[in-house]
Amino acid sequence: MPKSTTAERILDAAQILFAIKGFAGTSLRHITSKAGVNLAAVNYHFGSKEKLMRAVFERTLTPFCDSLEKQLLSHGQSGGEPLTLEELFEIMVSTANNVYGDDSKEFSRFMRLMGLAYAQTQDELRGFLGARYGMVFRRFLVHVKLAAPEMPPKELFWRIHFALGAAVFTLASFGGLQEVLLNDYKMDVGLSDVVTRLVPFMAAGIRGEVEVE
Amino acid sequence: MPKSTTAERILDAAQILFAIKGFAGTSLRHITSKAGVNLAAVNYHFGSKEKLMRAVFERTLTPFCDSLEKQLLSHGQSGGEPLTLEELFEIMVSTANNVYGDDSKEFSRFMRLMGLAYAQTQDELRGFLGARYGMVFRRFLVHVKLAAPEMPPKELFWRIHFALGAAVFTLASFGGLQEVLLNDYKMDVGLSDVVTRLVPFMAAGIRGEVEVE
């Protein structure tokens, strides 16, 4: 029935389990039994658990970053007005939507992985991600600077991370928060609902008056 | 030389290691060897690794939450003007400063633990923290609502989580970001620097115009 290859099945299972239990909390036996493949297949296809984790991140991040980069480049060379903060964030959102479709489960999983990546300062994952995807991030920063030219670089640096934090943190815990809202407020919300609220929040936070320095 | 008790030494070591490597990634042997105590002492004093983790969170969170609650209560019953968003966040900051002194290492560690707690939806830790500290959080929410009375509750719910996300995420990764700033921008920043920028960001984000619903 499943047409996917062994390597793909492993990646699928690993992505789901890493997002739930974290890297150290997920064993290769969990992954292979969920994927319905032989235990030794992980080391055969990926070499080690560590390399499997990189492959999971790479498979998730690469389509998103490639697509985002293309969007940013096309806006950068048109020579017109620089993008506003709202437009920039909307580009990120629509890129994510294009890549992950309307599968909010997968999107949430991706965000949980990103949150985990940040949580794990310790190991070499951060270095790997920085080396692999740092350029896209820096290109994005350039656009943010153009959108808020009067902001001191240091202040802007922090505000961008505040905004990213708000996004990653909220979207990674989306499942849990959705539950709270349903139980305490009797309100059912979708992921797109949150994203729609997130964009103006980030833009307003970044644009706010500079109070120090 | 060390006057602290065995249980305290274990808590100290566990807090540091959990913050760095996460819960699953830290073994009791790491903890006890760092603490310089016998391996069996963890189960003697705490019963299990799981209960040790709860004790770590409890020791870190309780002084902060107790102090915060006292502050909020004293402002709540004075019957004067409701607190502004900035004042509310400043209360959080000054409470944290009072509790953790100016030891930014300890503060960062605390934030990393909070980030980890959010990252781990899976296990029962979230439930434990919700049951133990939910009331302080709800009391804080009441004050936020008073500070932004015209905001629809659902919108406010999300914006508060956006703001918390910005805070937790940034402060948890403070060490790493500090390094980036030093390498790429040749700028050395302290924790208080970031907190000072964080408060207006959160306030501006929450106060921003409502665009949907």
Add this chain to the structure above:
DNA sequence: TGTACATCAGTGAACGCGCGTTCACTGATGTAC
């Protein structure tokens, strides 16, 4: 005051278990002559 017993803090060694990884092996498919 002395003695018997209880409680407490801590220890050393072992327990079974699940971990990531390795290895010899199978069987199918592709390639060379």
Add this chain to the structure above:
DNA sequence: TGTACATCAGTGAACGCGCGTTCACTGATGTAC
């Protein structure tokens, strides 16, 4: 076309290791009579 060999995907079983936990034990301190 047939045969020999190489490559590839996958497997089953075992490897040693570190894991959390347990247990019988020690020695110091406290309490009762």
